[in-house]
Amino acid sequence: MALPLNVISPVLLILGILSTGPGFSDSARIFTIINNCKETIWPGITPGENFNGGGFDLKSGQSIVFTAPVGWSGRIWGRTGCVFDKDGNGTCQTGACRSALKCKASGDPPATLAEFTLTATDFYDVSLVDGFNLPVAVTPLNGQGNCSVAGCDQDLRPSCPKELSVKVKGKTVGCRSACDVFNTDEYCCKGLYGNPVTCQPTYYSKLFKQACPTAYSYAYDDPSSIFTCVGTDYVITFCSARNQTVCTYHDNRLVCSGSNNEDFGSQTGRFGILLLALVSLLNLLIMS
Structure with a gap:
């Protein structure tokens, strides 16, 4: 029987901690995906071989950790309003990758x-070129380097122009791009x-850019939207402010944004961290 995701997350965290030790390739990047939305989402990832096959559910308040090697190039997005059967077949209101839980191709627009x-x-980068369905911060x-926070932490659904809105039972669940709606060369x-x-900004892309200045609003919106960093780990947070403090483990240390990083390695060492993670896992198993 598969473990629930709130149990899987500490297991993957332990693997992430161990993987940063001697003998593990320095090329690996740690990806922490966090759901701060009020509802369950279904992250989609392509290519997904390093990410649980490319799809899974992530309940409100949960997180999960993966590693990916240098050479990986791909997309991560959130799917909403999904219903899947025991075989992983189903539907989503936004971001669906056909009918599969585990994505083998990019999701249907609109998707952040x-x-x-x-x-x-x-x-x-974070792109709104395929529309918007959830706030996302990277x-x-x-x-080392520029290493700026990218993302769109504003919820564009309430203010989405009527002609771009995707509605389900009267509720706007996504905001399509002008290209997707009108399919003109200009858009x-x-x-x-x-x-x-x-190709210059349009009325619709300007609306996106005003709300989310560090996200791609149209195809050639490069100067303010694409970022670079050397040897970094990533925290991808759904429904969170870009300046919210987030953390990950790297080289025996708890590394956090916007704060002084506490060096756990100097206090507990690798096995101390592993013990703490195992205790957390045991507690989750007892609660489940």
């Missing part, structure tokens, strides 16, 4: 996308508009 290319210098930790940056000189 966190995008990554892991190289010697990582590139990452916080790099323990890296889609194609044809005569397929370059950064002729």
